[in-house]
Structures are given as structure tokens and as C-alpha cells.
Amino acid sequence: MSSAAPAISITLNRISDQIGRTTAWLTLLMVLVTFAIVVLRYVFDLSLVWIQESLSWMHAVVFMLGSAYTLQQGEHVRVDIFYRKMSLRHRALVDMLGVLVFVLPLCGFCIYQSCDYVAAAWGLHEISRDTGGLPYPAIPLLKSMLLLMPVTVALQGLSLLLQAWPDLQRR
Numbered sequence: 001m002s003s004a005a006p007a008i009s010i011t012l013n014r015i016s017d018q019i020g021r022t023t024a025w026l027t028l029l030m031v032l033v034t035f036a037i038v039v040l041r042y043v044f045d046l047s048l049v050w051i052q053e054s055l056s057w058m059h060a061v062v063f064m065l066g067s068a069y070t071l072q073q074g075e076h077v078r079v080d081i082f083y084r085k086m087s088l089r090h091r092a093l094v095d096m097l098g099v100l101v102f103v104l105p106l107c108g109f110c111i112y113q114s115c116d117y118v119a120a121a122w123g124l125h126e127i128s129r130d131t132g133g134l135p136y137p138a139i140p141l142l143k144s145m146l147l148l149m150p151v152t153v154a155l156q157g158l159s160l161l162l163q164a165w166p167d168l169q170r171r
Contacts (some may be wrong), residue, residue: 072160
């Protein structure tokens, strides 16, 4: 394996790590927003639609942008009963096949299916359907996560391929 491959893998891991750690802070913001919603509603008898909508969207962003980090950390769904008992070489093979057969095709499909949807949101200057909801460009930005998520997961998948390759070569 060339020295460029580990450097690329390290860079991709750093990107996933930074996005994941930054996104994790969004969960704290979600707690604070939830607290604000409760205080506004029950203390001041005030309900702001845009704040309630923002909470739902933040929740979606946490899951979508946190997915590459989850993959990097090995916390994704996998049948560990078999995987943990495998040799390093067999685990590398499973990881590579998983990326090539599942991760990359699914990411490509998500990007393909989301492009028109996201472009339409930008083209229409989409705003919330609810009166007092999130203004432009919040909705198109949030829908753009449908493109950003598969891109970040695919890049992390590439990193996993580059990491698994040397283990696959071992005897």
C-alpha cells in the first residue's frame, strides 16, 4: 500500500471525527432548546413554531451528520457474534465487502434520489409549511443534509477500505 493511502485515510478519519464531535454538541443545544420551549410554554404561555421545528430538524441533523462518525467508531449495526471471533484478515474482508456491497451503493442511491428533491427546495426558496415556521434558507439547508450525509458516509467508507486493505494482505 502506498504512503498516500494511509495519509488519505487519516485525513478522512479526521474529517469524520471533527464532524461527529461538532455534531455531538448539537445534542446539548437540543436540550437547551427543549428547556426553552417548556419554559416559554408553561411559564409565559408562549409557543413559537420555529423553535419547535428547529428542534426536530436538529434531531435529524444529529443522526445524519453523526452517521459517518458512527461508522468510523465501529458503532454501526453489525452481527458482532461472528465478527469478533474472526481473524484480522477475515474482519478486513467483511469490512471491505460491507463497504463495497452495502455502504457505497446505498450512498450513491441516496445521492441520486436526493439531488432533485434538494435542488427543488433551493429553487423554490422553500420555507416552512407552518405559519411562523422556519424561514428561507433554513429548509433547503436542512434538506441539503440528505446529500451531505451520504457523501460523508461514503468518504468514511473509503477510509475503511484503505484501512482494511493492509490487513487483508497479511497471512
